[in-house]
Amino acid sequence: MDTPEKTQITTPLSKFEDSPVFNYINSLSPIKPVKSINIAQTFHSLSFASLPSVFTSPHVSSHKETRFLKRHNYSDLSKPEFSSGNGNEVCKDEGVVVDAAQLYHNSAELQENFDPGMSIGESSVEPPSEHLKFAIELPQTLTYGCGSPDSGCGTQTDMVSESAGKSLSLVPFANEASRKSSLEGQVHPAGLYEIESKKEATECDWESLISDAADLLIFNSPIDADGFKELFQKSPNPVVGFCTSFNEMHKTQIVNPFGSGEQNEMGDPSTQPGETIELTQMDPTQDNLSANEDPNKYMTSNASKAVSNLHRGMRRRCLDFEKVGSRRKNLDDGSSSSSVLVQLDEKTTPKNTQLVPVKPGGDSSRCILPGIGLHLNALAINSKDSRKIKLETFSSSITLPGSAASFNSRTTDQELDESLTLVSSERDNDLNENAVPLVEDLSQTSPKKKRRRLEGEPEACKRCNCKKSKCLKLYCECFAAGVYCIEPCACQDCFNKPIHEDTVLATRKQIESRNPLAFAPKVIRSSESAPEIRDESIQTPASARHKRGCNCKKSTCLKKYCECYQGGVGCSINCRCEGCKNVFGRKDGAASMEMEDEPEDETEASVKNGVDKILQKTEIQNNDEQNPNSALPTTPLRFYRPQVQFSSKGKPPRSFLGVGSSCGLYTGQRNGKPNILRPQSKFEKQCQNVPDDEIPEILRENHSPSSGIKTSSPNSKRVSPPQNNFGSSSGPRSGRKLILQSIPSFPSLTPHH
DNA sequence: GAGTTTGAAACT
DNA sequence: CAGTTTCAAACTC
Numbered sequence: 001m002d003t004p005e006k007t008q009i010t011t012p013l014s015k016f017e018d019s020p021v022f023n024y025i026n027s028l029s030p031i032k033p034v035k036s037i038n039i040a041q042t043f044h045s046l047s048f049a050s051l052p053s054v055f056t057s058p059h060v061s062s063h064k065e066t067r068f069l070k071r072h073n074y075s076d077l078s079k080p081e082f083s084s085g086n087g088n089e090v091c092k093d094e095g096v097v098v099d100a101a102q103l104y105h106n107s108a109e110l111q112e113n114f115d116p117g118m119s120i121g122e123s124s125v126e127p128p129s130e131h132l133k134f135a136i137e138l139p140q141t142l143t144y145g146c147g148s149p150d151s152g153c154g155t156q157t158d159m160v161s162e163s164a165g166k167s168l169s170l171v172p173f174a175n176e177a178s179r180k181s182s183l184e185g186q187v188h189p190a191g192l193y194e195i196e197s198k199k200e201a202t203e204c205d206w207e208s209l210i211s212d213a214a215d216l217l218i219f220n221s222p223i224d225a226d227g228f229k230e231l232f233q234k235s236p237n238p239v240v241g242f243c244t245s246f247n248e249m250h251k252t253q254i255v256n257p258f259g260s261g262e263q264n265e266m267g268d269p270s271t272q273p274g275e276t277i278e279l280t281q282m283d284p285t286q287d288n289l290s291a292n293e294d295p296n297k298y299m300t301s302n303a304s305k306a307v308s309n310l311h312r313g314m315r316r317r318c319l320d321f322e323k324v325g326s327r328r329k330n331l332d333d334g335s336s337s338s339s340v341l342v343q344l345d346e347k348t349t350p351k352n353t354q355l356v357p358v359k360p361g362g363d364s365s366r367c368i369l370p371g372i373g374l375h376l377n378a379l380a381i382n383s384k385d386s387r388k389i390k391l392e393t394f395s396s397s398i399t400l401p402g403s404a405a406s407f408n409s410r411t412t413d414q415e416l417d418e419s420l421t422l423v424s425s426e427r428d429n430d431l432n433e434n435a436v437p438l439v440e441d442l443s444q445t446s447p448k449k450k451r452r453r454l455e456g457e458p459e460a461c462k463r464c465n466c467k468k469s470k471c472l473k474l475y476c477e478c479f480a481a482g483v484y485c486i487e488p489c490a491c492q493d494c495f496n497k498p499i500h501e502d503t504v505l506a507t508r509k510q511i512e513s514r515n516p517l518a519f520a521p522k523v524i525r526s527s528e529s530a531p532e533i534r535d536e537s538i539q540t541p542a543s544a545r546h547k548r549g550c551n552c553k554k555s556t557c558l559k560k561y562c563e564c565y566q567g568g569v570g571c572s573i574n575c576r577c578e579g580c581k582n583v584f585g586r587k588d589g590a591a592s593m594e595m596e597d598e599p600e601d602e603t604e605a606s607v608k609n610g611v612d613k614i615l616q617k618t619e620i621q622n623n624d625e626q627n628p629n630s631a632l633p634t635t636p637l638r639f640y641r642p643q644v645q646f647s648s649k650g651k652p653p654r655s656f657l658g659v660g661s662s663c664g665l666y667t668g669q670r671n672g673k674p675n676i677l678r679p680q681s682k683f684e685k686q687c688q689n690v691p692d693d694e695i696p697e698i699l700r701e702n703h704s705p706s707s708g709i710k711t712s713s714p715n716s717k718r719v720s721p722p723q724n725n726f727g728s729s730s731g732p733r734s735g736r737k738l739i740l741q742s743i744p745s746f747p748s749l750t751p752h753h
Numbered sequence: 754g755a756g757t758t759t760g761a762a763a764c765t
Numbered sequence: 766c767a768g769t770t771t772c773a774a775a776c777t778c
Contacts, residue, residue, distance in 0.1 A: 052764095148765075251765095412766095464772065464774090466772080467772085468772065469771090469772065469773075471772095473762070473772080474761080474762055475762060475763085475771095477773085514763090554758080554760085555760080555775095559758095559759080559773080559776075560759095560774075560776085561760055561761090561775060562760080562773055754778100756774080756777080756778080757777070757778090758776070759774085759775075759776085760772100760773100760774095761772085761774095762770100762772075762773100763769100763770080763771065763773080765768085
């Protein structure tokens with residue numbers, strides 16, 4: 001209201017009032033413009049903020065359609081429909097400022113009618129983009145809406161739903177919305193007015209739709225919805241509540257690779273290279289404060305920014321792949337060095353891969369991202385599934401009651417940052433390590449040579465030293481990790497830079513075409529096992545496995561030459577190694593680590609001693625690595641203990657996470673990101689769960705109990721149980737199922753429904 | 754820092 | 766799929 005925009009809006013309304021049409025409308029609807037406006041704004045702000053990245057707007061699609069299409073291949077068929085439909089609608093919408101004003105008004109009224117809880121919950125659920133989308137549709141709705149005042153929400157809702165194409169449309173919306181969430185931020189001031197009005201209207205529609213469709217689609221369990229609502233309701237200031245919830249969501253999203261699709265959009269003008277900011281730093285509290293101070297302002301121009309920022313943070317952490325845009329240039333300038341290549345959902349399909357440079361100053365998360373991205377990519381294979389994951393994550397975070405709530409609260413951005421940092425450190429996975437320097441690392445940007453870095457700086461991101469591969473082959477650690485080479489790299493003729501993005505992407509595609517999992521984490525870690533690992537020194541063998549297995553002949557799998565060893569995982573049946581003495585688990589099934597279980601003196605005694613040395617060298621960093629284990633907490637409590645207890649014995653040379661981050665692995669693996677969360681919150685759990693289903697078969701091999709590998713492999717015996725999910729008594733699947741149950745709301749959103 | 758070893762990646 | 770070559774990290778001195 002205070003904002004100029006609002007003022008503008010009101011003005012038009014006054015003018016309209018004079019018009020016969022307006023009068024007619026008024027006669028029809030008791031709604032009063034003024035009041036509605038205020039309310040509308042409130043909602044607007046809320047809705048705006050609330051808009052989850054999850055959903056995209058048609059506009060976005062129009063703008064970036066190409067990218068979206070690529071990435072969102074997985075998206076449901078329905079989606080395309082939307083996009084097409086939206087595109088048409090959008091055209092219509094454009095230039096409809098006046099209508100928009102009315103819409104705005106109407107929407108405000110509608111909002112009033114809405115149940116705050118519902119709207120809020122809805123809004124939170126909704127992606128920002130959706131507003132746009134709805135806005136697009138609104139024009140039509142508007143006309144109708146005018147006709148029937150009472151219809152208000154209901155009418156619009158119906159209209160919307162119709163335009164959308166049906167209840168199912170919600171799902172697609174969500175997908176698109178996620179994509180386009182960034183759009184809002186990008187919107188130009190000129191268009192802002194329209195957009196806002198549209199947004200409001202959209203919100204109304206959205207809310208109404210949700211309310212109507214909620215039963216059908218979104219929330220499988222009322223609990224989820226309620227829980228979500230509670231978040232908002234709890235906070236005295238809806239805005240604040242929203243922010244909080246929003247942040248949480250973002251966190252979740254961050255963890256969730258799938259949100260990546262949006263990242264691109266985030267880029268926008270608003271996203272300046274310099275700005276790249278890290279959401280991590282963004283303090284939810286601050287956001288809230290700002291919102292409180294000037295909600296309207298916050299909501300409007302700032303709101304978009306805030307949202308975009310949040311998204312950005314999320315995205316960046318998660319993986320921004322393509323947004324290179326303006327940033328890239330800056331990066332290229334050499335300002336920053338580190339850039340991260342992240343693969344989006346598309347990665348599921350090799351072709352879609354995209355790289356995004358990240359600023360050096362960027363988040364610590366960067367390092368993580370690459371891995372995550374990759375992992376995600378792998379996971380992404382099932383686009384649908386990916387969605388589920390997202391949703392699940394979201395819902396889970398939201399849904400959790402009491403303890404859960406606490407958990408969520410914890411997962412503030414800061415926490416996330418921390419967790420990310422930890423993860424990153426932890427995760428020096430094969431892939432990730434080198435990939436991106438942490439923020440801290442960035443400071444180190446000093447041209448230390450890689451070796452130095454490796455030796456002295458365990459955590460430091462790896463840097464390559466390629467001379468002939470041009471950093472466009474998997475030989476290059478940076479490239480393999482999905483990150484751009486940075487200044488510290490000693491590579492020659494490097495093409496793995498933002499400047500050569502096209503080349504990099506093309507090369508990646510080529511490699512992926514050859515081997516879709518080429519950029520997937522080499523080490524797959526079953527999240528399930530993690531929990532157990534903690535207590536026990538290292539059960540890694542079981543918990544994690546190298547994707548393809550090693551082929552060591554002379555190193556006896558006791559040196560970093562061995563990828564299994566390097567990844568801190570035991571050798572498995574997949575390995576063709578000779579004379580395996582892998583401390584983390586021998587191919588033959590004997591895991592030195594497992595000694596506890598099966599004390600094979602040979603392995604341990606002899607190996608251990610030697611190993612210990614090695615480990616010590618490699619080491620240290622392992623502290624973080626240990627975390628990985630911690631990361632896998634099955635129970636919420638575990639979250640609190642990020643640090644794992646690695647047995648004094650062996651710390652894996654590198655982070656286990658590699659894999660998964662699992663949840664992505666993170667979920668592991670790359671997913672890790674999610675897993676990433678040091679505390680590993682639900683998110684991780686979810687991720688973990690997800691992985692089984694979503695992880696590519698290859699990845700699964702090791703993990704899934706079903707996989708022949710596991711069963712066959714000696715290690716698998718031990719491992720398999722844990723792997724199965726959390727190793728909890730519940731049994732592998734059961735654990736997962738449980739999670740899913742908790743998550744229900746999101747799944748419902750998925751196209752399935 | 755130079756040279757060697759090693760095994761993955763790439764190629765045939 | 767197997768064998769060979771290429772490559773860069775890991776390692777040694």
